[in-house]
């Protein structure tokens with residue numbers, strides 16, 4: 001009997017977990033968030049396609065051969081199936097980057113709930129485009145445990161698979177980020193447990209006229225007056241931010257072609273790399289080994305008041321994990337090895353990391369020079385990847401040759 | 405009633421043989437991509453021939469011994485009043501069943517040597533393929549990373565600036581032997597192409613030349629055949645066999661997209677020449 005009960009417990013129907021930040025709120029402040037998420041997103045087994053967001057949930061197709069496509073929302077459901085099978089064990093049911101495998105990995109799987117993605121084609125501060133995420137799925141993230149899923153879209157009937165997953169990931173991200181936005185709204189209304197306790201204590205000491213009842217009454221009133229609007233506004237903002245990145249204006253595009261990476265360009269790039277304006281070397285080290293002086297500093301934890309410092313020296317990402325600047329001599333590029341990928345990394349920075357955007361500091365020619373230099377580092381600065389004219393396509397015929 | 409046991413053991417053997425017999429028709433046999441599930445490589449077909457040879461030998465032995473077993477069970481079943489006879493064995497029988505299998509083993513060992521040598525001995529490799537490896541395949545937990553030399557160039561042991569990279573997506577030209585260098589970044593993996601009957605372990609610290617030839621265009625599975633960690637089951641890739649021209653075209657496209665500098669053609673007026681790559685993934 002006990003055995004059966006044990007087995008049953010291991011597979012409860014999956015639920016979206018609440019963010020830790022939500023749990024810092026008082027129950028009364030938490031309630032409207034939980035309700036809003038339930039009503040607008042549902043649970044993994046009861047998905048709700050909120051039309052506010054610009055995601056393609058799948059319109060009902062009564063003529064489809066596949067019966068599951070007769071109902072609207074089928075794309076979201078198919079995305080969920082694929083996500084559950086291939087991504088959940090790292091990225092978690094709610095996209096919190098905390099699946100069962102996650103604790104063994106470095107870097108950690110992405111927590112989508114911050115709404116921040118590193119390897120994008122879009123301007124600094126913007127979300128990734130649909131195609132950016134799809135590219136990540138196709139190529140994986142080399143040098144990390146994020147695998148390539150390119151085989152999922154191979155074979156008849158599978159062409160759309162990665163698009164389905166991407167839309168599910170974007171939806172999860174929107175859900176998680178909306179939750180965080182609502183948490184900060186409610187925190188502003190005074191809904192944090194710690195704050196309430198502090199105010200009650202002050203009231204008891206006679207420093208203010210607050211009592212638990214009066215605080216709760218205020219909080220309830222603020223929620224009744226302001227929550228519905230806050231929800232709609234936050235969701236609209238989020239929806240806009242996801243829609244906006246599909247516009248051509250949001251995409252980082254160099255205006256001038258890549259400079260041919262000759263010795264001159266590489267030399268200019270090296271000067272920029274070491275310069276005071278770009279400061280690449282401060283992080284990446286003078287030789288590009290990823291060991292610059294800033295990796296030894298103790299950094300402030302962002303948004304802490306009073307300011308706190310990380311316990312460990314070195315850079316940290318937006319999720320609070322320590323990280324090293326890339327060793328540029330390794331030739332492994334997580335965001336892709338096309339020149340345009342590196343251009344974008346330098347122009348818009350790597351979002352969610354301390355690698356800053358240089359689009360306003362450096363002009364196109366300078367960025368190309370520094371990209372040429374960075375790409376030459378695996379080749380000791382002697383040459384930089386460039387498609388040389390093929391000498392003469394080797395004929396595919398047999399030639400007599402000696403063996404070794 | 406006691407005879408039922410001899411029938412039971414006979415039935416088990418009959419079911420086993422029938423299941424094997426029916427297997428090809430039920431698609432339980434070799435992976436089906438070509439008519440009849442034949443290997444899509446010449447060497448693969450020779451390997452299949454060896455497999456069938458061994459299958460015939462073992463089947464004949466199996467059917468013979470099972471028939472004998474059923475017969476003995478049936479005939480010498482316990483009966484009231486019958487006494488067992490004790491024996492210390494037969495020397496000549498033992499000699500026979502040692503020498504005959506040993507002879508068969510020796511025959512198989514000698515007979516397969518040519519196929520083995522063609523597959524493994526480097527001096528038997530196709531000289532052109534040997535001198536011009538088409539790619540380096542690096543197994544890594546849990547994916548296959550592929551590095552091609554630039555079109556018209558020869559693969560070097562060290563990465564070159566104009567090398568081309570893909571992951572889990574390996575294209576090869578059709579109709580000639582192709583060789584690639586197999587490496588591993590971390591642990592033991594095994595490069596397995598079921599349709600081509602190619603299987604080779606990837607060993608950390610070693611660079612192993614592997615050759616095969618595809619006689620059919622199309623997409624084929626590439627899987628890892630060595631338990632290499634928790635993600636082993638998903639270490640899958642795809643082989644695409646294409647005509648020579650299509651393959652060269654593929655490499656050219658790959659080169660264009662890999663060296664894409666993202667400048668829209670409309671903005672590029674007057675700029676110096678550089679390859680225009682496509683932007684979409």
Ligand SMILES: [Cu+2]
Nearest residue numbers: 593628632639
């Ligand atoms: Cu493996």
